[in-house]
Amino acid sequence: MIEFKNVTKVYEDGTEAIKGIDLTIPEGKLVALIGPSGCGKTTTMKMINKLITPSSGSIFINGKDISNQDEVELRRNIGYVIQRIGLLPHMTIEDNISLIPKLKGWKKDQYENRVDELLNLVGLEPHIFRKRYPLELSGGQQQRVGVIRALAAEPPIILMDEPFSALDPISREQLQDELKGIQNTIHKTIIFVTHDIDEALKIADEIAVMKDGKIEQIATPNELLSAPANDFVRSFIGEERLKGQKSRICVSDIMENNTNYILYNETEYEIIPYDASISDAAHLLVTSDKPYLLVIRNEKSIGSVTRTGVLRAVASEGRKEAQSTS
Ligand SMILES: Nc1ncnc2c1ncn2[C@@H]1O[C@H](COP(=O)(O)OP(=O)(O)OP(=O)(O)O)[C@@H](O)[C@H]1O
Ligand SMILES: [Mg+2]
Known part of the structure; x- marks a missing residue:
């Protein structure tokens, strides 16, 4: 966990x-x-990662103030993808990726395997790309290497500063999907800077909207869409996206507050986040073949929904959509 406490610069x-x-x-x-x-x-x-020192306030990583931690040691545990890729031009792709693992004392076969594994992860054939130099790759391929290099030594924290900004829309979507897929398996703490609200809505668990050195709102994508904190956030999200959101019902809109009756029978339910859409809920009910969903917020159960409740909501949303397009 990373905490900023009243930090100024x-x-x-x-x-x-x-x-x-x-x-x-x-x-x-x-x-x-x-x-x-x-x-x-x-x-x-x-x-x-202490490339910049705050003027006041403190930053804690896992409860420890970083101001008195050794910055070199700290950075070895924080992957960093900078905006302009930042591969070292005179080193091969393989050497670029294995740089931090080597510094951390990994053995040769260990880091060589890791290089191949990571290249495969982003669709770059190891036998073709391992020995190439960064300039022998396209911009999008270099950006992929930038991303996997940050993952190489398995740091618990990864900082990504507009990592996909230089990509064409198709490669960008592809890398977003890849990052989401990777994150679903490795669960790192990732701070991802972007200008692109659609990118943020797609990949983030939470979005912090900043303006002029302050945070205007921090919320999950669904919360941001359904309850923007002020006009700035509204305009940043854009009316079109907000409009699309209006008819969207979340699980918490249709849940019952009573959870006791299902908590006694673990085999009867699956869990679902409170801000999941009802179509997600319907999908989960179908794939799991359970009669109930237990609604979770901040790791606590806050209610439940039944199969009938979800069906009803899906049906009424479908009717509304049909009316608005006819
Ligand atoms: N070394 C510096 N000296 C003085 N001002 C700086 C320095 N670095 C950044 N700034 C200023 O601090 C403010 C914040 O800069 P920062 O780079 O954090 O913005 P950003 O949100 O990342 O912008 P962008 O989206 O353009 O990358 C800007 O006004 C910038 O001009
Ligand atoms: Mg910037």
């Missing part, structure tokens, strides 16, 4: 880049930082 020329932020990034979650150019995203990120 004033650069030497007097620029107030960060004006007091409190931010908690839970372990194993992907949190997106989003906001207009110059709002302080990169500054926030670089304070985590």
Whole structure:
């Protein structure tokens, strides 16, 4: 877990880049930082691996204040994908990826296997790409290597500063899907900076919307869409996305607050997050073949939904959609 407590950053020329932020990034979650150019995203990120020192306030990683931790040691446990890829041009792809594992003392066959495994993970054939130099790869391929290099030594924390910004829309979508897939299996704590709200909505567990050195709102994608905190957040999300959201019913809208009757019978239910859509709920009921779903928020059960309740909601949403398009 990463915690910012009342952190500010004033650069030497007097620029107030960060004006007091409190931010908690839970372990194993992907949190997106989003906001207009110059709002302080990169500054926030670089304070985590001590490339920038806060002017006041504190940052804790797993409860320990980082201000008195050795920065070299700290950085070995934090993967970092910078905006402009940052591969070392005079080193082969293989050497770029295995740099940190080697520094950490991994054995040769261990890091060689890791290089192949990671290249395969992002669809780059190891026997073709291992020995190439960064300039012998396309921009998108270099960006893939930038991403897997940050994963190479299995750091618990990964910082990604607009890692997909230079990609065409198709490769970008593909890498977003790949990152989501990877994250579903490795569950790292990832801070992901982006300008692109659709990217954030797609891949993040939580989104922090920043403006002018402050955090305007931090929420799950569904919360952000259903309850933007203010006009800035609304306009940042865009009316179109908000409109699309209006008719969308979440599990928590149709749940009953009573959970006792199902908690006694573990084989009768699956769990579902409170902000999942009813179509997710329907899908889960069908695939699991269970009569109930237990609704979870912040790791606590807050209610339940029945198969009938979900069916009813799906049907009424379908009717509304039919009316609005006819
Ligand atoms: N070394 C520096 N000295 C003075 N001001 C700086 C320095 N680095 C950044 N700034 C200023 O701090 C503010 C925040 O910069 P930062 O790089 O964190 O923004 P950002 O949100 O990452 O923007 P972008 O989306 O354009 O990358 C900006 O006003 C920027 O000009
Ligand atoms: Mg930046």
